Amino acid sequence: xxxxxxxxxxxxxxxxxxxxxxxxxxxxxxxxxxxxxxxxxxxxxxxxxxxxxxxxxxxxxxxxxxxxxxxxxxxxxxxxxxxxxxxxxxxxxxxxxxxxxxxxxxxxxxxxxxxxxxxxxxxxxxxxxxxxxxxxxxxxxxxxxxxxxxxxxxxxxxxxxxxxxxxxxxxxxxxxxxxxxxxxxxxxxxxxxxxxxxxxxxxxxxxxxxxxxxxxxxxxxxxxxxxxxxxxxxxxxxxxxxxxxxxxxxxxxxxxxxxxxxxxxxxxxxxxxxxxxxxxxxxxxxxxxxxxxxxxxxxxxxxxxxxxxxxxxxxxxxxxxxxxxxxxxxxxxxxxxxxxxxxxxxxxxxxxxxxxxxxxxxxxxxxxxxxxxxxxxxxxxx
Amino acid sequence: xxxxxxxxxxxxxxxxxxxxxxxxxxxxxxxxxxxxxxxxxxxxxxxxxxxxxxxxxxxxxxxxxxxxxxxxxxxxxxxxxxxxxxxxxxxxxxxxxxxxxxxxxxxxxxxxxxxxxxxxxxxxxxxxxxxxxxxxxxxxxxxxxxxxxxxxxxxxxxxxxxxxxxxxxxxxxxxxxxxxxxxxxxxxxxxxxxxxxxxxxxxxxxxxxxxxxxxxxxxxxxxxxxxxxxxxxxxxxxxxxxxxxxxxxxxxxxxxxxxxxxxxxxxxxxxxxxxxxxxxxxxxxxxxxxxxxxxxxxxxxxxxxxxxxxxxxxxxxxxxxxxxxxxxxxxxxxxxxxxxxxxxxxxxxxxx
Numbered sequence: 104x105x106x107x108x109x110x111x112x113x114x115x116x117x118x119x120x121x122x123x124x125x126x127x128x129x130x131x132x133x134x135x136x137x138x139x140x141x142x143x144x145x146x147x148x149x150x151x152x153x154x155x156x157x158x159x160x161x162x163x164x165x166x167x168x169x170x171x172x173x174x175x176x177x178x179x180x181x182x183x184x185x186x187x188x189x190x191x192x193x194x195x196x197x198x199x200x201x202x203x204x205x206x207x208x209x210x211x212x213x214x215x216x217x218x219x220x221x222x223x224x225x226x227x228x229x230x231x232x233x234x235x236x237x238x239x240x241x242x243x244x245x246x247x248x249x250x251x252x253x254x255x256x257x258x259x260x261x262x263x264x265x266x267x268x269x270x271x272x273x274x275x276x277x278x279x280x281x282x283x284x285x286x287x288x289x290x291x292x293x294x295x296x297x298x299x300x301x302x303x304x305x306x307x308x309x310x311x312x313x314x315x316x317x318x319x320x321x322x323x324x325x326x327x328x329x330x331x332x333x334x335x336x337x338x339x340x341x342x343x344x345x346x347x348x349x350x351x352x353x354x355x356x357x358x359x360x361x362x363x364x365x366x367x368x369x370x371x372x373x374x375x376x377x378x379x380x381x382x383x384x385x386x387x388x389x390x391x392x393x394x395x396x397x398x399x400x401x402x403x404x405x406x407x408x409x410x411x412x413x414x415x416x417x418x419x420x421x422x423x424x425x426x427x428x429x430x431x432x433x434x435x436x437x438x439x440x441x442x443x444x445x446x447x448x449x450x451x452x453x454x455x456x457x458x459x460x461x462x463x464x465x466x467x468x469x470x471x472x473x474x475x476x477x478x479x480x481x482x483x484x485x
Numbered sequence: 486x487x488x489x490x491x492x493x494x495x496x497x498x499x500x501x502x503x504x505x506x507x508x509x510x511x512x513x514x515x516x517x518x519x520x521x522x523x524x525x526x527x528x529x530x531x532x533x534x535x536x537x538x539x540x541x542x543x544x545x546x547x548x549x550x551x552x553x554x555x556x557x558x559x560x561x562x563x564x565x566x567x568x569x570x571x572x573x574x575x576x577x578x579x580x581x582x583x584x585x586x587x588x589x590x591x592x593x594x595x596x597x598x599x600x601x602x603x604x605x606x607x608x609x610x611x612x613x614x615x616x617x618x619x620x621x622x623x624x625x626x627x628x629x630x631x632x633x634x635x636x637x638x639x640x641x642x643x644x645x646x647x648x649x650x651x652x653x654x655x656x657x658x659x660x661x662x663x664x665x666x667x668x669x670x671x672x673x674x675x676x677x678x679x680x681x682x683x684x685x686x687x688x689x690x691x692x693x694x695x696x697x698x699x700x701x702x703x704x705x706x707x708x709x710x711x712x713x714x715x716x717x718x719x720x721x722x723x724x725x726x727x728x729x730x731x732x733x734x735x736x737x738x739x740x741x742x743x744x745x746x747x748x749x750x751x752x753x754x755x756x757x758x759x760x761x762x763x764x765x766x767x768x769x770x771x772x773x774x775x776x777x778x779x780x781x782x783x784x785x786x787x788x789x790x791x792x793x794x795x796x797x798x799x800x801x802x803x804x805x806x807x808x809x810x811x812x813x814x815x816x817x818x819x820x821x822x823x824x825x826x827x828x829x830x831x832x833x834x835x836x837x
Contacts (some may be wrong), residue, residue, distance in 0.1 A: 408558055413602055446560070483601065 105419030106465045107474075110240040110306075111255050111398055111456035115170055115275045116349065124310065124321050124345035125184035125354035135342050136331065145344045151451050152351025159191060160300060162318050168345055169324070169334045173483055174282035174303030175206035177316035178249075180327055180338075181278040181299040182210035184318060185247025186219060187325045188276055197221045198275075200232055200261070207249050207280055208437075210324030219246075221310055229390040234262035238269050247276045256438040256454055257389040258398025260288060267296025273420035274413040276322060282306055282314075286357040287395050289366055298322050305345065308458075310351035325483060370397035370464050371457050377401050379455075380472035382477055388452055397457040404442070406480045408452050414476040415453075419467060422455045427449030488512045490599040492591055493553070495541025498610025498654055501665040501829070503549045505793035506608060508618050511743065512701060514604070517542040517594055520562040521684055524541075554602075558594050565589040567684060567705040571697050574690070574721050577744035578819025578836075581638070581789070582682055588641045589807045596649060606825025610662075611635045612829075615647055615655070618773070623647035625772050625830040630658045634723040638788050640762045640833030641770045664674035690720045704749035709742065709758060715752040720744045726759070760812035766822050769806035773831060784825045785809070787816050787836065793825050804834050 107115075116124075127148060133141025135149050138473035153165040154404045162168060171177045171469055182197075189195055192257045199211055201223040211221045222240045232250075241248065248270055252263045270277040278299035292300055299322065306312035318324045330339025343430050370473035376399045379385055384404030403411065415422055444452075455469060489506050493515040493726040506513045517539050539555055546553035566585045572578035591609065599607045613636040614629035624646050627635040642650065654662045685693045695701065701719030708714060713764070716735040717723065723731065727741040733753065742754035771777060778801040784793035785807050795810040807822055816836060823833035 255751075410598065410601060413554070413598070417602055480601070 104468055105298075106461070106468050107399045108294075108457055108461065108465070108469055109395075109421040109422045109423050110457040110458035110461075111258075111454065112310045113305045113311065114458055115460070116305075117353055117356055118312050119356050120309050120349040120353040123278060124349035127345040129346050133344075135344060136333065136404075146329075147341075148344060148348045148351075149342050149385055152347045152354075155351045156315055158189075158301070159290075159358055160302075160304070161293045161295075162317055163293060165319055166335060167320050169318060169338060170342060170350075171175055171296050171314040172312055172343070174301050174306070175204070175314075175316045176327075177301035177303070177314045178204060178206035178278075178280055178282075179192050179210045179285065181301060181318075182207060182214060182247065182249060184276060184299055184322060184324050185249065185276050185325070186214050186217065187323055189219065191248030191323070192246065192274070193218050194244045196242050196245045197249065198224065198237065198240045198245055199247075199249040200224045200226065200251070201253055202226055202230065202232075202254050202256075202438040203249065204255060204280060204282065204439075206277075207251070207268075207278075207409065211249070213292070216424050226259070229444050229452070230257040230388065231390050231393065232257040232261050234265040237266055241269065241273060241275060243273075245273070245275050245277060249278040251280040251282075252290065252437060253395045255283040256436055257442075258283075258395035258456075259390045259392040260284070260395060261296075263296045263297075264289070266446055270298075271296045283398075286354075287397070288367075290397055292317055292319065294441050304350040304353065307357050309350040310346050311342055313350045316349070318452065350434045358420060365396045368457060368459060368461075370465065371394055374463070375455060375466045375469060376401075376456065376465070379473060381475050383472075384477075388442065388444070396422050398450070398454065399462050400452055400454040400458075402448050402451040403453070403477050404451065405484060406477050408450050410480055411453055411473075414479065415472060418476070420472050422453050422469075424450075424453055454483065486510060486512050487606060488604045489514075489603040489606050490554075490602070491515045491551075492595055492610075493517050493542040493545060494610070495538050495543075495545045496610065497663055497666040498612075499542075500545045500549065500610075501657075501662040502608050502610045502651075502653040502813075503546075503551055504650070504665050507549070507551075507786045509653075510733065511698065512553065513549075515546040515549070516554040516556055516595070516599070518590060519555050519557045519559060520590070521559055521567070533575045536797070537701055539727075556595065556598055558590055560588060561594055561666060562586070570682075573692050573819045574694050575698055575701075575746075576819075577720060577746040579724050579817035581821055582684075584641060584722075584821055587638055592646045592650065600649065603715075606651050608653050610654055611639060611652045611826075612659075613639050613652050613655045615650060615672065622773055627825070627828040627830070628690045629656055633659050636830050637786060637821065637823050637833075640772070640821060641771065642751060642772070644772075646746050649833075665728065691719070694721045695719075700751055704751065706731065706753060709752060709754050714753065719789045720749065720751060721736050723751055725817040759814050761809070761814070761816045762812050763806060763808045764802065764816050764822060765806050765837050767837045769804045769832060769834040771832035773829065783831055786823045786825065787820055793823075798824060804837070 131144055133145040135146035153168045157165045157168045197219055215221050224232055224240055250261055250263050253260045276298045279297050280301045282301055282303040286307050288355050298319045300317040302315045305311040311429050322339050327338050328339045379401045388400040412424050435446045439449035489501050507730055543553050566582050570580045570582050598605050604723040612633040614626040615625045627636045647835045701721050702714050705713045706715035706717050723730050724740050725741050737755050739753040742752045742757050781798045784798045796807050799806045817835050820836050822836055824831040
């Protein structure tokens with residue numbers, strides 16, 4: 104038996120998303136910029152997807168959605184919009200959190216090199232950051248607040264939805280990295296007064312290589328790729344039509360019976376969390392009350408995460424650890440470190456992330472396998 | 486069917502090792518240790534264990550059709566090998582990081598991880614031969630290709646480690662290995678030999694240490710009798726036996742004889758004075774037996790690429806004393822002394 108419990112890393116492409124993509128790889132291969140029928144059909148597909156995503160984000164217009172190649176690109180672009188705004192208004196301060204995705208942290212570091220000052224808000228030991236904490240960090244010269252809707256490692260939900268009014272009033276752009284949260288959390292950019300928002304396709308059963316950035320009309324979005332008029336001239340390059348069509352279909356599917364699917368996923372997560380915490384020496388990295396439906400992050404005392412992952416892998420179970428070596432990073436998770444965990448505790452962490460297709464049997468299997476692997480590792484340590 | 490995990494670098498030797506094991510019908514997978522990032526060592530060049538080489542190893546595994554894993558041992562490598570390297574240098578010694586890495590990483594953490602994953606044995610591309618005596622004792626022997634022999638850096642292997650280790654190309658010649666790797670169509674068949682110290686690819690040891698331990702104080706250069714003849718630029722810049730680059734003038738050529746870390750002095754001697762009859766060594770490992778109880782006639786090698794010299798080894802309280810038949814020219818603290826009986830490795834220890 105094998106269980107894939109690494110949906111926060113990536114998800115399988117759904118049948119509907121695949122079927123939406125296929126025609127645009129074969130008979131409907133037109134270039135959306137071409138005026139002929141092939142081109143028009145491709146352009147229509149791109150627009151339909153843009154419209155679907157705009158609606159699901161609560162955006163007023165489809166043209167506020169820009170397709171990107173991934174979530175990291177959307178994040179990078181959003182921070183670039185923030186710094187462009189800062190330069191024009193002579194605001195040189197950015198507020199973000201210490202637990203953002205590396206795309207945001209890297210873009211902020213780049214801004215620092217260009218003379219911006221960045222405040223990195225630290226979470227408490229449960230990974231939580233309060234709205235008050237964020238608001239207290241905003242200054243007169245703040246140009247951008249970039250905060251994730253929910254953290255990808257711990258699943259903790261941040262107060263992304265309670266900051267819009269304050270930012271709007273102070274003339275600060277609000278960017279929400281919703282790569283992990285979209286489809287699981289209530290998002291409405293109009294009501295929540297969000298200016299910029301990032302989405303990634305492969306976290307929600309669309310293919311890899313496609314993402315989107317919402318940018319409120321009226322916010323200046325600097326050019327990212329020079330060339331043609333694609334993406335309103337801001338990001339040139341022929342559109343990835345099959346992936347865009349798949350993303351549109353995946354988002355549509357995501358919002359069908361959305362509440363029921365998330366409720367079921369939350370139940371599975373609770374069961375998994377209770378089961379894992381029942382293993383001796385287990386502690387939760389996260390916050391029980393404010394957590395994404397699919398994610399459970401646990402440290403097992405005295406057990407090295409990488410060894411545990413390998414043993415689970417040998418049993419056909421896919422999970423992930425804070426220290427994802429293959430990605431080239433040998434650093435312990437910056438998220439767990441910011442929560443005050445020691446390097447050792449961070450290295451002992453394992454993240455399970457369930458998707459809509461996981462079952463109760465999967466959860467039982469995960470708990471049993473994890474228990475036996477942890478016991479085996481401990482017995483070897485003597 | 487034996488399950489073997491091969492420590493792969495992407496180079497010729499470990500790739501050929503995979504080929505040999507596959508042809509013997511073993512169930513083979515490969516793995517690479519991720520030991521440091523290029524940022525850790527502030528370079529962008531290729532070395533044996535940097536990230537680009539993880540990709541080389543992955544590619545080799547892909548072509549050989551075996552599963553491939555990456556083990557992240559960066560923290561352990563820093564503690565056991567890189568920090569130890571700096572500390573030994575600062576204490577006036579000349580460390581051998583390959584031996585530390587073999588002891589703690591390759592035949593330590595890597596083997597442990599492989600066993601955990603259900604592998605019976607690990608294999609590496611080392612040139613050395615493992616044999617089992619009729620009594621069941623595991624023995625280590627030089628590679629028949631003396632040029633390539635790596636038994637010197639393997640002396641620390643315990644019986645437990647030897648029992649679970651294979652050197653599939655250990656008795657081959659380098660040209661045989663290259664041919665084998667080449668036949669399997671590996672892109673890296675002509676990859677350059679890895680360098681002396683993987684984490685200091687440019688060879689500037691002193692810069693590496695200075696970056697971690699700070700600028701080292703200058704001090705006196707003296708003769709054996711204490712006569713000051715110049716000023717040195719920090720003891721870490723010199724190695725025992727060194728002649729060039731010390732920048733002192735004297736009536737005859739002078740060699741670095743030793744370092745007095747207490748007085749921060751670099752001690753020089755003439756060729757005639759560079760005569761070491763004996764050495765003391767600790768942290769001993771013996772291979773054909775567990776402990777040495779009486780004096781033993783054998784040969785001893787005190788550097789990687791050096792001839793082994795006849796000697797007598799005496800057990801001491803903390804290790805061994807080696808008394809050479811003929812005086813030796815340079816013996817450095819921190820290096821390994823490895824003992825041989827013909828081609829068999831008797832054991833070794835760290836010179837103190």
